[in-house]
Amino acid sequence: MARAMPELQLAISDFLLKLQRRQIEGSFDSAKHTVLLLRQVIVQHRASHSGQASSFIDAVKTVGARLVAASPIELAVGNVVRRVLHIIREEEVSIANNTEDEGETTFDSDDNNNSDDDGLPVLSAAVLAAANRNVLRAPSLHNLLESAVIPAVAIVSSSSAGDSEERSRSSEKNSKGWKLKHSIIEGINELLEDINNNHAQIAEQALEHIHQNEVILTLGHSRTLLQFLREAKKKRSFEVFVAEGAPRYLGHTLAKELAALNLQTTLITDSAVFAMMSRVDMVIIGAHAVMANGGVIAPTGLHMVALAARRHAVPFVVLAGMYKLCPLYPHNPYVLVNEMKSLSQILEHEESMEYIDAALNVPDLLAMNPSFDYIPPELVSLFITDMGGHNPSYIYRLVAEYYSPEDHSLE
């Protein structure tokens, strides 16, 4: 396989390297790159004829596992890999159903009892797989509708299985394989579009949440947030407090961008968040990732902001595209879903050398510079996603909607 697709391997290793070196950072960029890469994987993948879908799944899983391992903190990578796997599984099922439907419509559209003889064994296998999956999958409205179709199909297939023949099977399979691949790629393109459009879709809801003269507090920088506020600014005028967000100080960038939008912007220090919170109407932040329990992985400092918001009974709103939704439950997220950044971000080099000199007799001078905070779900008032607003308690449901449970572990 490696011989067959050198350019793909090149792309993968390039992306891996970038992830490892943290040259690609942020959930949006990494998610987008991952989708593009996985699409490439699908496009270039020559599936064996037997078990098309599973071979796609295997291929995506192997690449996905490597990507996730390269930067475990970029949860969006893993999310997107799982989304792609889910797409493959969905497409597999829908192709199976479609074939059934097609058979019904083309051959004997009037009579449901007479169905296509060809490909029935494959069909029944797919149907069974789908049925199995439905057992595994948590119930959802979508699944319920799906499963309403499946029994009928299953009955039909079993009844007509007896007189099935093996003619023109390979050609049929080829066309089906092509169809599957095609629809998977289509699904991935949709996903890509979703990711690209998620800012806009979240921003569309801005006017429902921001009123005139509102005072909004945020920390650090978030593209989603910027667009959200930009959209709201078109109709309303309000004020924004931006905490600078040490150690990256991206708040400076956001403050400048917001001021350029003619929004009343006040840059405050991170330490002043508690002091200012008493005059704030809403806290809006962009998340790094949303865990399945509704907890949020966000840039460091936001847990403090969330606590201050709760203290002052200020709504704490998290903007998150669906690709940030992670199907995993956090376990010790402060340690396991975190990353220590360089000491130089908080202590200047000369300074730290001086300290180390001073501390020669003390072996331990530690400088803690974690990059993420975990905000427990009880501190979050609302998630605004591209699929609408949700309570933290509802997130697990969304997870069931977008991910297949068998993909939660990529190994």
Add this chain to the structure above:
Amino acid sequence: MDSRRGSRFVIDPKIRQVGFVPAGCESENPNASSAVAAIANVDVNPTSDSPSPVMIPPRLADPLPRAAPLPVPSPPPRKHTSVEIPLQGSYNPTDSVLGTSPPFSPASNGRYAGVPSSEGPDLSPSFVSRASSAMEGMSLREDHLGSPSASRFATVGEYAMFKQQQPQQPATAVTKVYASSLPQEPVQSFAPVGKEDSSKPLKERTTKAERRAKQEADREAKRIAKESAGAKVVEGEARASSNVVGKASRAQSQKKDSASEKRLSAVEKASEKEKKKEIPAPRMQFDDQSRVAKAKKRALIEQTETKHRVELFRHLPQFVYGAQLPSLEAKFFHDDAMHPHPAVYQVGLQYLTGDITGGNARCIAMLSAFKELIKDYCTPRERTLIRDLTARVNNNVSFLTTCRPLCISMGNAIRFLKTRIAKLQLTLSESDAKSLIIAEIDRFMQEKINYADNEITKLAVTKIKDGDVILTYGSSCVVETIILHAFSLGKKFRVVIVDSRPKLEGKGLLRRLLGRGISCTYSHINAVTYIIQEVNKVFLGASSILSNGTVYSRVGSASVAMVANAFHVPVMICCETYKFHERVQLDSICFNELGDPDALVKIPGRKGLSELEGWSQSSHLKLLNLMYDVMPADYVSMIITELGMVPPTSVPVILREYRKDPILENFATFGKDSNPIKFFRASLEYYRAC
């Protein structure tokens, strides 16, 4: 005594509960009627003497100071007239204008419950009006409890006032008197009104509210008189006996009256003034155009207001930072009366440039500068030292304010200095007065800052154990000494220093602690939620602690305390009591200090990050460099002061009890022979024992 015994049941604990029974029960109770009669007796001609300008010796020798270091359920602090530590043997009660009483045993709590108005027969020198004799008569019957404390109700007027404030109680005199035996807040609240009454001849200025209160009191008194007139018929010898005793004691006390009255009223007047002073004066609001204009006229130099004013903080001075420097420099060579003393000038510039930071350091620098000022001071012709020096100090203080707004502890120190100057005896020679003031300043620095720090360190060190991880925020000199002291005691612990922009004061602390060989972890404030999980104690300093228990300190402390609270880590605030202040504050907006906004632009060590260069071009972008924030009291586990470790709810108690600066005061009172430090220590031990 027998006659008294006969009426003892008036305050008998069992019967005392009668105070809560409805009015109907009253007639069955002979005590009740006797008490009524006592009042009725007095108010024979209620119209004539209802204002009853009677002075009662103020409550004295309260055992309350001992309540100060205790946690919340302290007895309600009473009328504050003089705080006296019942410790000193050298104290001669007869010397005091106010009279005295022996220190109470803890059992004398009964006093709160049992004795509503216990005029000791031996000390009722101030009874001049007949109105008060009613109370006297009653109290005579009650003093078997042996608590010759001053009357809770100075006058009938007061008493009536009290009654009024208890409308839910059945309106009989008896029940009122009984009710008065309960330690209820209204007692304090109207006490000053009574005083107002009494000092009226001396002091005509009464506010509208006070006049009205008085009027109502009178009316009430009349009503009581009428009521009791009816009751008079019912009661018999109890009245007679109490009357006799009352008269006897009055006759006894009357002798002293005329002499002590004058003195007392003077004292009362003074204490009332003091009371007024206790209410903190409103702060200068910089959005008040007229006041700002006035202040500008008085100002030493012109300050330019910044164009990028943060609207939320219009009430605070928002000048262009550092712009006053050139004009200050120019001013230096002007020689006029307004000119600050060179030492003060130097200190002011050091404040301005940030060379001296931290509440204690600033306070000590200021006081030292004032010492220089006083040393070099000589009274101009035809001026008195007291007035002129006060004016001079005011000038210098306003100079310091233009350099950087004063912090609350400095305000307290200045207040102390001014009262010292004001209290100077006119007979003192200039050099004596100067050396006295300088000695007082020295003592203040010694006792209130240095000694207090030592004491806090000793207390706080007991809270550090081997294996602890201690978190501190920014750089507090008290916390630093605590850490160093604990380390020198051989305790093994780790220090987590949390720091924040723009001052990054923690770096200095980190350097100093590492230099001593203490293991440190350094982090920024955003990571505090991460780091707090391995921390088991938080020590914070404070700029000031306000009367409602909120801690006013370096911005970010509140966040740290909040996070610690959320993770159930105890938060200990180390603060000297001279930083306590009567003010109350709920949020960090209403009063604060704004730093230089430009300090936010540059990020040390990040050359690439200069997003905000030229931020002032944008009219929509404001930078806010808040200096302090307010930590709600519920985040504070304990406040470590030199007087002990107290909960934040005890702050007002400490303020109340130490407002008059008992240590210095008493030292002055008890003669120069005793050693102040010894005295201080003794009182400290006493408080701690309690």
